[in-house]
Amino acid sequence: MYYSYSAVIHRLRFMASKPHHLLPLPNSAATTVAAKRARTMATDSSSSSSSSSPIKDAFTKYTQYLNTLNEKRERVVKASRDITINSKKVIFQVHRISKHNREEVLEKAEKDLKAVTDQYISRLVKELHGTDFWKLRRAYSPGVQEYIEAATFCSFCKSGNLLTLDEINATLLSLSDPSLEPLQINVLDYLLGLADLTGELMRLAIGRISEGELEFAEKICRFVRDIYRELTLLVPHMDDSYDMKTKMDTMLQSVMKIENACFSVHVRGSEYIPLLGSSDPSSFLLGVPDIEL
Amino acid sequence: MRPAFRNAYFNLSLSLNPNPTKLTLPPFSLHAFPTFSTSLQPTFRTFRLTTETFRPTRTCCSYSPMADGEAHAPPTSFPSLEKQFEVFRVQLEDSGSLRERIRAVVMEIESTTRLIHANLLLVHQSRPTPELLEKAKAQVGVLKELYNRLAVVLSECPGQYYRYHGDWRSETQTVVSLLAFMHWLETGTLLMHSEAEEMLGLNNSEFVLDIEDYLVGICFMSNELPRYVVNQVTAGDYDCPRKVLKFLTDLHAAFRMLNLRNDFLRKKFDGMKYDLRRVEEVYYDVKIRGLAVTGDAIGERGIEGQS
Numbered sequence: 001m002y003y004s005y006s007a008v009i010h011r012l013r014f015m016a017s018k019p020h021h022l023l024p025l026p027n028s029a030a031t032t033v034a035a036k037r038a039r040t041m042a043t044d045s046s047s048s049s050s051s052s053s054p055i056k057d058a059f060t061k062y063t064q065y066l067n068t069l070n071e072k073r074e075r076v077v078k079a080s081r082d083i084t085i086n087s088k089k090v091i092f093q094v095h096r097i098s099k100h101n102r103e104e105v106l107e108k109a110e111k112d113l114k115a116v117t118d119q120y121i122s123r124l125v126k127e128l129h130g131t132d133f134w135k136l137r138r139a140y141s142p143g144v145q146e147y148i149e150a151a152t153f154c155s156f157c158k159s160g161n162l163l164t165l166d167e168i169n170a171t172l173l174s175l176s177d178p179s180l181e182p183l184q185i186n187v188l189d190y191l192l193g194l195a196d197l198t199g200e201l202m203r204l205a206i207g208r209i210s211e212g213e214l215e216f217a218e219k220i221c222r223f224v225r226d227i228y229r230e231l232t233l234l235v236p237h238m239d240d241s242y243d244m245k246t247k248m249d250t251m252l253q254s255v256m257k258i259e260n261a262c263f264s265v266h267v268r269g270s271e272y273i274p275l276l277g278s279s280d281p282s283s284f285l286l287g288v289p290d291i292e293l
Numbered sequence: 294m295r296p297a298f299r300n301a302y303f304n305l306s307l308s309l310n311p312n313p314t315k316l317t318l319p320p321f322s323l324h325a326f327p328t329f330s331t332s333l334q335p336t337f338r339t340f341r342l343t344t345e346t347f348r349p350t351r352t353c354c355s356y357s358p359m360a361d362g363e364a365h366a367p368p369t370s371f372p373s374l375e376k377q378f379e380v381f382r383v384q385l386e387d388s389g390s391l392r393e394r395i396r397a398v399v400m401e402i403e404s405t406t407r408l409i410h411a412n413l414l415l416v417h418q419s420r421p422t423p424e425l426l427e428k429a430k431a432q433v434g435v436l437k438e439l440y441n442r443l444a445v446v447l448s449e450c451p452g453q454y455y456r457y458h459g460d461w462r463s464e465t466q467t468v469v470s471l472l473a474f475m476h477w478l479e480t481g482t483l484l485m486h487s488e489a490e491e492m493l494g495l496n497n498s499e500f501v502l503d504i505e506d507y508l509v510g511i512c513f514m515s516n517e518l519p520r521y522v523v524n525q526v527t528a529g530d531y532d533c534p535r536k537v538l539k540f541l542t543d544l545h546a547a548f549r550m551l552n553l554r555n556d557f558l559r560k561k562f563d564g565m566k567y568d569l570r571r572v573e574e575v576y577y578d579v580k581i582r583g584l585a586v587t588g589d590a591i592g593e594r595g596i597e598g599q600s
Contacts, residue, residue, distance in 0.1 A: 058486065061486075066505075131455055135454075164373055181452070187385065223374075231378075
């Protein structure tokens with residue numbers, strides 16, 4: 001009870017002052033200012049203390065360091081969450097694709113994606129510098145993965161090819177201050193994002209098949225298989241392969257779902273060809289959705 | 294996904310149901326007409342190919358005994374994909390071998406730490422402290438050298454300290470706890486972060502001692518103190534509890550200044566109050582029996598030279 005109360009007091013005090021950016025080994029003027037504050041704090045919060053002890057001074061520094069770090073981490077987590085939400089929206093937008101509205105759907109998706117990059121990824125870029133890329137990776141990784149998923153998904157539907165990490169990173173360069181080391185998405189997050197991409201592609205393939213766009217579905221199938229195969233080679237080398245291993249299992253399920261769907265179309269499709277095909281052999285592939293109408 | 298798939302499946306069987314009367318031409322069929330006579334066969338062949346090249350035993354071998362020549366098509370139709378993954382593989386293998394080198398050094402750090410720890414444990418058996426410290430300090434030099442090697446390995450990948458941090462994190466926390474304990478035995482004061490860095494020769498390198506690791510290490514050290522107090526009192530040093538209690542109270546107060554997250558450090562800090570309570574109990578036991586030395590005269594120089 002008492003601890004939490006005093007913790008609240010501390011937090012209030014520290015929130016009131018703007019956090020100084022403090023590196024692990026500072027000997028700046030900020031330290032002495034903070035030391036004074038610590039002294040006053042020491043008198044109201046703890047009963048037995050020698051107020052000018054070196055321990056207190058040192059811990060004031062550590063406090064500042066932790067405060068700065070934690071506040072930054074919170075901001076990064078928030079940015080990551082925003083990226084996730086908005087990337088999800090892009091993905092849903094791409095799923096609205098059908099063969100009649102393809103262009104406009106993708107155009108809107110790309111516009112939305114650009115907005116995610118400009119508004120939310122740029123926030124991340126502003127926060128992260130130097131060692132933060134790896135130190136705070138767990139804070140921003142989910143958002144970046146979702147972003148990768150959205151960007152590659154969008155690009156696959158548009159160009160039929162895989163958007164590479166280099167291409168994505170090239171778009172991020174413009175967001176950051178040229179004098180600083182720019183945020184570059186790391187290989188691990190990219191691969192984790194790709195693993196999620198296959199799930200979306202599976203949904204897309206099933207949707208396309210039911211609308212009769214078989215060629216597109218086949219292409220997705222080949223693409224997803226290629227990704228799966230290439231990733232099997234990489235998984236053992238990844239830093240924390242546990243996440244990736246579970247994703248690989250899911251991915252295999254997705255691949256098989258697409259394959260099974262293609263299989264059933266194939267089998268059933270061949271039964272009906274003579275009927276449809278006598279007058280118009282290509283109508284099986286092209287006319288299917290119209291039968292539904 | 295099961296329902297979705299079934300749904301698609303259902304749609305398919307529905308849509309494939311031949312009902313030529315309702316057949317209307319698709320809007321873009323004009324483009325398709327010129328090619329339709331040829332397009333059917335190739336489409337089907339490639340389609341079959343895609344369903345059977347991979348994993349033939351699982352799903353689709355049953356219906357197509359006639360694998361045609363196209364099954365030996367190039368492994369991927371997405372060149373950028375293949376090329377990129379090749380690059381990734383090289384990158385990841387490199388970082389994997391770097392990690393192995395890190396781990397090799399860390400293992401040596403760990404065994405050195407073990408030596409120091411075993412040495413310091415003698416303090417509970419009332420061996421003369423200066424002698425113990427002498428031996429332990431000799432090992433600190435080894436540690437310094439090892440951390441230097443670690444820093445050299447890490448200098449190959451600037452900015453990626455925290456990528457590999459987990460590989461030396463817990464070992465470093467133990468190192469800090471031992472150094473801090475030694476420092477306290479010697480001077481009776483807390484080993485500061487900058488002093489710890491200096492002892493490990495890290496104060497001027499890019500390879501720093503992470504502050505959170507340092508703080509966790511200090512918590513570990515505090516875990517050692519109750520046992521020390523108990524054994525010192527048993528050996529007849531009745532002033533020890535008072536000094537330890539003061540030190541630990543200050544330390545605990547200092548830790549309370551930190552705004553911690555719900556992480557490992559927080560958990561360790563929460564454990565510190567049990568150390569504090571235990572030491573208080575010992576102090577109480579000693580005091581109530583009139584064994585404690587009154588007055589502050591003795592405690593000033595720290596606690597060296599007991600036994």
